[in-house]
Amino acid sequence: MASRWANEEADKVEEQRRKKDKEDKKRLKLQKQQEAEAAAQAAQEADSRPAKRRRLSNDNEPSTKSTIPEAERKLLRFEAGGWSPCRHTSNFETLNHIEEGSYGWVSRARDITTNQVVALKKVKMDYAQDGFPITALREISILQKARHTNIVRLQEILSGDDPQECVLVMEFLEHDLKTLQEEMSEPFLASEVKTLLRQLTSAMGFLHENYIMHRDLKTSNILLNNRGQLKLADFGMARYIPSSTTAPLTQLVVTLWYRAPELLLGTTSYGTEVDLWSLGCIFAELLTKSPILPGKNEVDQLSLIFSLCGLPSEKTWPAFYRLPNAKSLKLPREHRHANLGFNRAKFPFLTASGITLLSSLLALNPNDRPTAAEVLEHGYFKEQPKPKPSEMFPTFPSKAGQERRRKRSPDAPKRGEVGAGIKAVDFSSIFKDREEEESGGGGHRLRRPFAVGYPFCRLRLVALVGSWTATDRTRSVNDCASVICFEICYTSAVYLYSRLLLGPHDLLHLCPLPSFPCAGDPSLGERDCVGDLERVGDPGVTECRGEPECAERGRLGDLVGDRSRDRLRVRDRARAGDGVRDGMIG
Amino acid sequence: MQPSPLANPLATVAQLETPGSQLDRIPPDLEDSAHFAGARLTQAAGILLRLPQEVVAQAIVVFMRFWVGPEGGSLAEFGAEQVSAASLYLTTKLSAYPKSARSLINVYAYLASLPTTCIGLEQLKGKMPETCYFVTEGTYERRRTTLFTTEQRILRTLGFNVHVNLPYTLCITYLQALDIFTHPRAPELAKRAIAHLNTALLSPQFLYLTHQPPALATAAIYLAAREVGIKMPECEWWEVFDTDREELGFLCVGMLSLEGFAQGERDKWEGKKCPMSVEDMEAEVKRRREVDG
Numbered sequence: 001m002a003s004r005w006a007n008e009e010a011d012k013v014e015e016q017r018r019k020k021d022k023e024d025k026k027r028l029k030l031q032k033q034q035e036a037e038a039a040a041q042a043a044q045e046a047d048s049r050p051a052k053r054r055r056l057s058n059d060n061e062p063s064t065k066s067t068i069p070e071a072e073r074k075l076l077r078f079e080a081g082g083w084s085p086c087r088h089t090s091n092f093e094t095l096n097h098i099e100e101g102s103y104g105w106v107s108r109a110r111d112i113t114t115n116q117v118v119a120l121k122k123v124k125m126d127y128a129q130d131g132f133p134i135t136a137l138r139e140i141s142i143l144q145k146a147r148h149t150n151i152v153r154l155q156e157i158l159s160g161d162d163p164q165e166c167v168l169v170m171e172f173l174e175h176d177l178k179t180l181q182e183e184m185s186e187p188f189l190a191s192e193v194k195t196l197l198r199q200l201t202s203a204m205g206f207l208h209e210n211y212i213m214h215r216d217l218k219t220s221n222i223l224l225n226n227r228g229q230l231k232l233a234d235f236g237m238a239r240y241i242p243s244s245t246t247a248p249l250t251q252l253v254v255t256l257w258y259r260a261p262e263l264l265l266g267t268t269s270y271g272t273e274v275d276l277w278s279l280g281c282i283f284a285e286l287l288t289k290s291p292i293l294p295g296k297n298e299v300d301q302l303s304l305i306f307s308l309c310g311l312p313s314e315k316t317w318p319a320f321y322r323l324p325n326a327k328s329l330k331l332p333r334e335h336r337h338a339n340l341g342f343n344r345a346k347f348p349f350l351t352a353s354g355i356t357l358l359s360s361l362l363a364l365n366p367n368d369r370p371t372a373a374e375v376l377e378h379g380y381f382k383e384q385p386k387p388k389p390s391e392m393f394p395t396f397p398s399k400a401g402q403e404r405r406r407k408r409s410p411d412a413p414k415r416g417e418v419g420a421g422i423k424a425v426d427f428s429s430i431f432k433d434r435e436e437e438e439s440g441g442g443g444h445r446l447r448r449p450f451a452v453g454y455p456f457c458r459l460r461l462v463a464l465v466g467s468w469t470a471t472d473r474t475r476s477v478n479d480c481a482s483v484i485c486f487e488i489c490y491t492s493a494v495y496l497y498s499r500l501l502l503g504p505h506d507l508l509h510l511c512p513l514p515s516f517p518c519a520g521d522p523s524l525g526e527r528d529c530v531g532d533l534e535r536v537g538d539p540g541v542t543e544c545r546g547e548p549e550c551a552e553r554g555r556l557g558d559l560v561g562d563r564s565r566d567r568l569r570v571r572d573r574a575r576a577g578d579g580v581r582d583g584m585i586g
Numbered sequence: 587m588q589p590s591p592l593a594n595p596l597a598t599v600a601q602l603e604t605p606g607s608q609l610d611r612i613p614p615d616l617e618d619s620a621h622f623a624g625a626r627l628t629q630a631a632g633i634l635l636r637l638p639q640e641v642v643a644q645a646i647v648v649f650m651r652f653w654v655g656p657e658g659g660s661l662a663e664f665g666a667e668q669v670s671a672a673s674l675y676l677t678t679k680l681s682a683y684p685k686s687a688r689s690l691i692n693v694y695a696y697l698a699s700l701p702t703t704c705i706g707l708e709q710l711k712g713k714m715p716e717t718c719y720f721v722t723e724g725t726y727e728r729r730r731t732t733l734f735t736t737e738q739r740i741l742r743t744l745g746f747n748v749h750v751n752l753p754y755t756l757c758i759t760y761l762q763a764l765d766i767f768t769h770p771r772a773p774e775l776a777k778r779a780i781a782h783l784n785t786a787l788l789s790p791q792f793l794y795l796t797h798q799p800p801a802l803a804t805a806a807i808y809l810a811a812r813e814v815g816i817k818m819p820e821c822e823w824w825e826v827f828d829t830d831r832e833e834l835g836f837l838c839v840g841m842l843s844l845e846g847f848a849q850g851e852r853d854k855w856e857g858k859k860c861p862m863s864v865e866d867m868e869a870e871v872k873r874r875r876e877v878d879g
Contacts, residue, residue, distance in 0.1 A: 076828040078593035078798045082601070083747035085657045130687065131734040132741060134679055140746050141680055145589065157746045163738055242682055 086159040089167055092120060104136075108172055118155065121168040136166065139235040142212055143168075150203035152223060152233040173223035173231055174398035177286075180224060183399060187289035190349075192394075194387035197283055198376065199230040204279060205372030207232075208272045211241045215253040217278035219285055228393025241271060254278060256301055257291050261312075262366050264302050266324035273366035279375070280361030287347060302329075309362050310341045317365035353380045592756070594647075595747050597795040601655030610662035616861070616870065617653075617661060618790040622851055623703050623860040624649055624666030625788045627694075628674050630705050634693045635685055637678060639784065644750040645670075645677040646787045647794045651747070652740050654795060659743060664736065665863035667694065672736035676748060691729045695719040703860040704852050753783055753799035753806070760803055760827055769816055778810035779803075782841050790847060791840050797833065804829040805837035 092109040098119065099106045105122045123136040143154035158167040177196070181187075188196065200222060207214055216237035223231045237253050248268035254260070260277035262270055284292035293308065295301025306312075311331055312320040320326055342359035350358065357380045363369050370378070381387060607617045625646045632642030649670055652659045659669060671694050678685045699718035700709055721729070741748065757779050766772045783806045786793045793802065804827045811818050824834050861867040 073825055075825060075830055076800075078590050078800070078828075080589050080593035080595045082595050082598050083651065083745045084655075086742045086745050130679070131675070131737050132679075134684075137676075137680060141749055144746070144749065147589065159742045163735065163742075166741075240682075 086157050089120075089158045089160040089165065092118070092158070092169070094120070117172045119170045119172040120158075121170060123166045123168065125164045125166065132166075135236040136168075138239055140168065142235045142238050142240075143170075146207060146210065146212060146235075148203055148206045149229070150199045150231055151206070152231040170233070171231075173225040173229075173233075175224045175226075175396060176220050176233075177222040177224060177230075177282075178218070178220035179399050180396060181219065181285070181289050183396070184289065188286055189385070189388070191385040191388040193283070193286045194381055194385070195228065195390055195393070196224075196230050196286060197279075198381055198387055199390075200232065200282065201279065201372050201375045203230075203232045204275055205376060207238075208275070208372055212238055213241055213272055214238050214275050214278075216255060216258075217275055217282060218255045218258045219282055219291075222282070226395040226398070228388075228390030256298065257281065257294050259301065260366065261302065261305050261364050262323065264298055264305075265320075265326050270366065272371070273369045276361055276369040276372070276375070277366075279372075280358060280369075283358055283361060284347070287350060292346075305364075306331075308343050308346065309359075309364055310343075312364045316368075319365070351380070351383065353378070353383055356380075591751060592800055593798055594751050594794070596798070597651070597654045597792060601658070602792070602796070604656045605653055606656060606658040606660035607653065607662065609656060610660045612661045612867065612871065613874065616867070616874075618847075619851060619854065619860050620661055620666040620862070620867070621650065621653060621790060622788055622847075623855070623862060624670045626703075626705065627667060627697060627862070628670045629787075630697055630710060631670070631674055631690070631693050633710060634696070635674075635678075635689065637674075637681075637683055637685070640752055640754060641677055641681045641683060642674075643752050643754070643784070643787055644681070645674040647750040648673040648677060648740065648744070648748055650787075650792055650795055651744055654792065657743065659739070661867050662864065664739070665867065666860075667698065667862040668732055668736050669740065670694075672733055672740055675733060676737050676740060680748065687730050687733055688726065691721060691726055691733065692719070694729075695721045698862075701859075702857055703855040703862075750794075751799050753803035754780060756799050757783060757803035757806055760807055763826070764807070764818070764823065766811075766816065771814055771816060775807075775810045775814045775816050778813055779806040782806035782809050785844050786837075786841050788848070789840060789844055793837065793840050797837060800827050801829040801833050801837060803827070805834055805841060808834060809838055809841055 091112055093112055095108045095110055095117070097105065097107045104124045107120050107122070108117065109120045110117050123133065126133060140154065140157065143152070147153070152173070153171045155169040155171065158169060159165060160167065187193075204214065204217075214232065214235065214237070216234060217232075221232065221234040223233050225231070242249070249270060251263045251266050251268060251270075254263060254274060258278040258281045260270075260274045263274055281292055293301060293304045295304050314321070342355070342362065344355055344359075347355060347358065357375065357378050360368065360370050361375070605617065607620075608614065628646050628649055629642055632639075632645065652664075652669055652673065653661075671690055675685065675687065675690050678690075696714065696719040697705070699714055758776065761767065761772070761776055761779070766775060769775070783802060786802060786806070804824045808818070808824065822831065824831070859866075861870040
């Protein structure tokens with residue numbers, strides 16, 4: 001028992017001793033730590049002090065300066081790599097051809113060592129005249145300098161067995177906007193148009209800031225990948241803005257449909273405004289899904305422009321009459337058409353601020369067009385619907401990923417080619433269509449498939465009322481009006497419903513009126529019906545995207561995207577109704 | 587992102603160690619002479635073609651880039667004259683002052699007709715009898731083909747890195763930043779600095795291929811200020827322009843040594859012609875071997 005007590009006491013003592021030891025150790029450790037911290041602080045002070053003093057003293061005491069140790073000053077280092085000879089084309093394996101343009105052949109290929117899928121652009125060599133083609137040289141040198149998220153990346157340049165062979169290696173993007181739009185069953189949603197337009201404009205703003213004009217903007221030169229990223233390509237026409245205004249520039253630039261009026265009228269001094277005109281054309285094309293000004297030749301192009309944008313006058317474009325080709329034009333008498341500005345009726349679903357943006361881009365006077373930076377700040381991008389985040393963009397089956405025939409579209413003018421020229425031309429009758437269009441509301445010039453249904457409804461209505469009045473004249477006017485109202489509601493509901501079910505083409509077949517598909521519009525005539533269903537499970541979708549997980553995500557995205565697209569479509573249409581009113585009144 | 591507008595691609599150490607010509611056993615001094623003569627030829631042709639100095643300078647840098655590295659051009663395969671012509675043609679094509687192949691060939695024919703490699707400005711102005719430099723249509727066709735194939739070869743050898751950022755405008759900007767232009771003799775200083783930059787183009791040390799434009803501009807200002815006798819700030823002002831002391835010292839020595847090198851070249855080729863074509867180069871190498879035994 002006693003031993004137990006004693007034991008306990010001894011334990012206690014032992015415990016206390018242990019505790020004390022522990023505390024001592026702790027204290028010692030803390031002390032050491034504090035000392036170390038103090039030392040470090042002192043060292044830091046010693047380090048930083050001379051630098052401070054040196055900066056303040058401004059070096060007027062050279063004797064003290066030499067004694068104080070110099071702190072390392074940070075100098076900027078410029079890295080621009082080195083150079084090495086071109087690799088050989090055999091490092092790449094061609095998968096399929098994509099396109100052949102005026103400038104060269106484009107194909108999809110795989111880097112044998114890294115398995116990366118790229119686009120190869122083989123430059124057409126025309127050595128007879130000036131050695132290495134200047135267009136290719138310019139494109140290469142501009143692409144080497146222009147590194148931007150929305151500009152296609154030039155990775156390297158290859159050479160082949162033939163010393164004249166030259167191949168550009170660029171990142172591969174699944175679509176170009178032109179082919180994509182041809183394959184789509186209906187235009188991009190308003191939110192998607194905004195995203196595309198904003199990306200395009202930011203690329204353009206970057207180019208213009210760096211004194212580069214693209215000079216060949218068109219939908220076939222704009223690429224889109226399956227992640228909703230847009231990239232500008234084909235810089236074959238691009239050049240630096242000349243420093244002096246004296247050097248004449250060629251007016252034979254930009255594909256006809258996207259060519260600004262001042263170029264058509266033969267100016268030799270122009271600037272970045274020509275790109276903004278093309279941007280306007282592309283904007284309109286994204287809205288309507290087909291080229292807005294598809295002129296057959298230069299004269300036709302001008303007349304299309306004037307019928308869309310109104311006529312130039314001394315007030316709106318003072319420099320107009322001094323342009324080389326302007327003298328030969330006979331314009332309609334001014335007083336009748338002077339107040340006809342931009343033809344808003346062509347864009348019934350565009351909001352008021354969208355119309356102001358579009359009409360300012362398509363301003364006849366180049367000085368009235370906004371800069372790319374101003375476009376980006378425009379209210380159109382801030383209002384509802386907001387630009388869709390590019391991650392939310394729907395994916396589409398890639399036509400570039402497989403072998404396929406493309407439809408012809410006009411190319412940019414070739415160097416040294418002489419334009420057809422503009423001889424004496426009479427534009428007196430260009431507004432005939434427009435007057436009809438505005439007074440009668442007839443949709444035969446509207447390219448939108450949407451527009452097809454409305455005259456159809458109206459015809460039915462007229463027939464109905466006609467038969468009614470013929471058979472039963474005793475009915476009161478009120479009754480008649482209410483029936484007409486009902487008929488309008490009914491037919492529009494049927495139309496909307498059938499569109500949701502069938503898509504526009506099927507409706508076209510049902511439609512008894514023969515004149516609906518416009519003769520000049522190849523996209524309506526030849527197009528095969530591509531339903532939304534084709535997007536899912538299309539081999540192209542999975543094949544073209546490199547990583548399998550990415551493809552899975554894409555497929556899921558397709559389903560979700562399509563469903564939400566349908567919902568959005570209904571919502572957009574409801575909003576589009578407002579747009580119509582906006583367009584008509586404002 | 588976007589490459590800096592102040593930076594150039596530089597030659598690597600490996601490229602500088604083994605130029606293509608030395609793999610073909612061209613004597614190093616002859617190689618230096620050919621590069622120097624080729625660069626001066628480009629300069630003279632640029633003057634005759636009324637090109638601005640920035641275009642000529644770019645052409646000389648492209649010319650120099652071509653010879654560097656084991657994969658670069660060799661004097662046993664390409665004559666200095668043909669590469670000079672092709673690099674000038676290539677550079678003008680990308681500039682705002684394109685020149686036709688015909689005017690280029692005419693100018694080079696004229697320069698080839700001059701009796702010596704050491705061309706002075708007076709000789710450029712002097713009139714030669716036209717028969718000396720007349721180019722027949724057949725010769726023109728032949729030379730044009732050579733011009734185009736050489737141009738193609740330059741592009742491939744450089745991997746299309748033909749863009750050159752130059753230090754001239756930087757130099758003026760730096761002088762403005764240093765507030766030099768309040769000094770009455772500032773124009774003299776600026777002229778000297780530009781002259782140093784032009785001279786450095788001809789350097790056998792490839793100063794433009796080993797140093798970035800900011801360093802070149804700073805070194806030129808440093809030398810010019812010492813020569814003109816304008817006092818610079820006492821502190822290490824060159825560090826403001828991202829040049830360290832070591833680089834500045836190296837460039838100053840390099841730029842100053844050029845005078846002696848140029849004098850040596852003049853003595854060497856006085857009244858003679860430096861071998862500017864492949865055949866002449868072969869003959870010269872053969873002659874030297876015979877002399878050496």
